[in-house]
Amino acid sequence: MNRNIPLSIDDELLAEIDRVAEDSKESRSAVMRRAIREGLPVIKCGGGADVVTLDSETSHDVDSASKETSVSRSKFLIEAIRTGLQATYSRLMRDKLVRVQDQKTVDKESEMILQAWEHSAIMDNPMGQEVRAAVRQRGAAISRLRDILEFVPEAWRRHQLVEQLLKIRQSPGGGGGGVWGCGLSTREIEWQIQMKKKYGNGAKLPDEEIALREAERKTEDRSHADMVSTQLGQAYPPNWKP
Numbered sequence: 001m002n003r004n005i006p007l008s009i010d011d012e013l014l015a016e017i018d019r020v021a022e023d024s025k026e027s028r029s030a031v032m033r034r035a036i037r038e039g040l041p042v043i044k045c046g047g048g049a050d051v052v053t054l055d056s057e058t059s060h061d062v063d064s065a066s067k068e069t070s071v072s073r074s075k076f077l078i079e080a081i082r083t084g085l086q087a088t089y090s091r092l093m094r095d096k097l098v099r100v101q102d103q104k105t106v107d108k109e110s111e112m113i114l115q116a117w118e119h120s121a122i123m124d125n126p127m128g129q130e131v132r133a134a135v136r137q138r139g140a141a142i143s144r145l146r147d148i149l150e151f152v153p154e155a156w157r158r159h160q161l162v163e164q165l166l167k168i169r170q171s172p173g174g175g176g177g178g179v180w181g182c183g184l185s186t187r188e189i190e191w192q193i194q195m196k197k198k199y200g201n202g203a204k205l206p207d208e209e210i211a212l213r214e215a216e217r218k219t220e221d222r223s224h225a226d227m228v229s230t231q232l233g234q235a236y237p238p239n240w241k242p
Contacts, residue, residue, distance in 0.1 A: 090131050093117050101139045110139050154186070161189045168193065173201035185220060 009017070021031045054062065066076040093113070100110045117132055149156045162179045169177055174196075179189065191213055195205055 089120075094131055094135055097135050098138070101135075101142055114139075158186045158189070161186060161193065165189050165193050165196075168196045168201070171201065175201070185224075187216065187220060191216075 017028055017031055017035075021028045024031065026034075062073055062076060066073045069076065071079075097110055097113050097117070100113060114132065114136060149159055165179050168174050169179070184192075195209065199205060
């Protein structure tokens, strides 16, 4: 049985109702009844209305998935949020912590973020624990690297040279390719930079430049072998066998 209930609505809200009615091709009364029905659960639970605006492609996917699974759109979205909540939280916390770790002085702040992450009730699954451990290890490695670069001049010089050669290789005609972990000696990196600056990218080096560098490499190889042999001799007793 339908009843007419007096309801006072200000002009601004009434104009919004009329716009929705026009867009949806429904009557003003139908729009108001629908708004009341869909808004009552929010009022009942005492919470705020969580409005999520979906792009057209995602909205179409939700429509298809809800029809195929025979559940309402709202139920499907709620289940999707619950299922992906931990993964999303873990990714966003990881990104936040990585940004902090990449700053110069981060130890205190990064530790506070890690502690909050570890004690969060949201993250109680094994995957979250693995991500936290990996990010903590990353932070420790960065701290060690910064310490080495600050207090070992040779390391800082190599770091600068590597970045310089990378920039050259990534420029037009530079040939591309990485430098870190490729086994190049500091002198080799320095020589390649000198040749690029002297002759340009893609240029064929003169035979005399190559011959001089080859002679240098042989000397460097012998020096490196002697150094490794000395270090092994200091690390192990004379009669030690593997």
